[in-house]
Amino acid sequence: MNIALIGSGGRENALCKKLKDSKNINRIFCIPGNAGTAKIATNLDINFLDFKLLLKNLKDYEIEMVIVGPEEPLVKGIVNFLEKNRIKVFGPNKYASQLEGSKAFMKSICKKYNIPTANFKVCNNKKDFNNSINKFKLPVVVKADGLAAGKGVVICKTKKRAFEISKQIFQGKFKSSKKVVLEEFLKGEEASYFLIVDKKSFINFGTAQDHKRVYEKEKGPNTGGMGAYSPAPIIDKKLEKKIITRIVKPTLQALKDKKQFYRGFLYVGLMIINKNPYLIEYNVRMGDPECQVILPRLKTDFFKIINYCLKNQLKKLKLIWEKNKCMTIVLCSKGYPGNYKKGGIIKFHRIKENKNLFIFHAGTKLNNENIYSAGGRVLNIVSKGQNFKQIRKKIIKLIKKINWKDGFYRKDIGWRVIDKL
Ligand code: AMP
Ligand code: GLY
Secondary structure (H helix, E strand, O other): OEEEEEEOOHHHHHHHHHHHOOOOOOOEEEEEOOHHHHHHOEEOOOOOOOHHHHHHHHHHOOEEEEEEOOHHHHHOOHHHHHHHOOOEEEOOOHHHHHHHHOHHHHHHHHHHOOOOEOOEEEEOOHHHHHHHHHHOOOOEEEEEOOOOOOOOEEEEOOHHHHHHHHHHHHOOOOOOOOOEEEEEOOOOEEEEEEEEEOOOOEEEEEEEEEOOEEEHHHEEEEOOOOEEEEOOOOOOHHHHHHHHHHHHHHHHHHHHHOOOOOOEEEEEEEEEEOOEEEEEEEEOOOOOOHHHHHHHHEOOOHHHHHHHHHOOOHHHOOOOEOOOEEEEEEEEEOOOOOOOOOOOEEEOOOOOOEOOEEEEEOOEEEEOOEEEEOOOEEEEEEEEEOOHHHHHHHHHHHHHHOEOOOEEOOOOOOOOOOOOO
């Protein structure tokens, strides 16, 4: 069977590599992919949000199955469209994707089903905001309701700032929505929990801890993620049980009660306070860079998992993981998450990859055999081993050999566990 993967980040390079390891796939296409996926699959440089154009290409290349990496096509209904056109597709449909696509939708489920989360108020306009803001202590969290590419959440220390940010959202700063969600600020430790879900059941898909802030010691603005490691010891068996009974099961039940269902990756973003989980957000996809540290540890054939999921047979699967630990450090363009330069050449002459030390590309482009930077997060250097300190040393040693003058990275990825594990 020919298969297509939608997306162009490090997550998609990791997914692509895992699919390549499966014997049951004929050709892999990456739409649009990056310089890393170009080495192992066929990149198709088309706009995947143009669903009709996408379908034409799927038919031309006899592609029977699609795996969707990022959230935007999911929220825009790619699954409904492809299924209607008899293409198998791994990912949640448009209704279920609202779990990420609308914070108001997600929060209303939390309220109705008693799912632990921060207290909140959805505001449709300035009047709603004025009536609600005094009910929140400072700092208060202001969120755009819809997708905002990770830029729609601001923790505000003053009411004035909360008002300014809300005003920008009401005025349409993010095209996806003009609603504001005000939220109580939760103080605890963040953790992420990953699942693969089908109509009948779900299966844990590993744990990872991301580092969202751009600078070391968790300083500076939020990014898509500057590095990650797996497994993440913060989620033990007891906590996992609470996450499933208090958060995951009631959410899936809420969809069922609407005669809907969930299928695909589900990323549960949590705040852990006094060993209790609070839902911060859902993502309807794998995390990036979490995917880059979870997949290399997976021993079970990934394509088999996808097929079991599409047949609603996940219950029959038991996933097998390597004992090895895994870490990635993201090499970014200077200036990210603000403005940055694109187009610099990256040279890898002195780099030797092996099964425990390798690179996933993110924002890169291949042109005449040369590799150029094409994004904010450009490369993920990944390593596996028994000890996070050793792993990180190997990664940093490799980064120093990459010849690219416009990059920077965090040297403290894994600081919570580096001296313990
Ligand atoms: P979100 O897009 O909702 O995941 O928010 C992005 C980031 O903002 C989260 O990863 C947290 O670091 C932070 N955040 C969001 N909501 C809250 C909250 N209610 N309390 C504290 N931090 C939050
Ligand atoms: N690393 C965070 C995310 O994928 O949303």
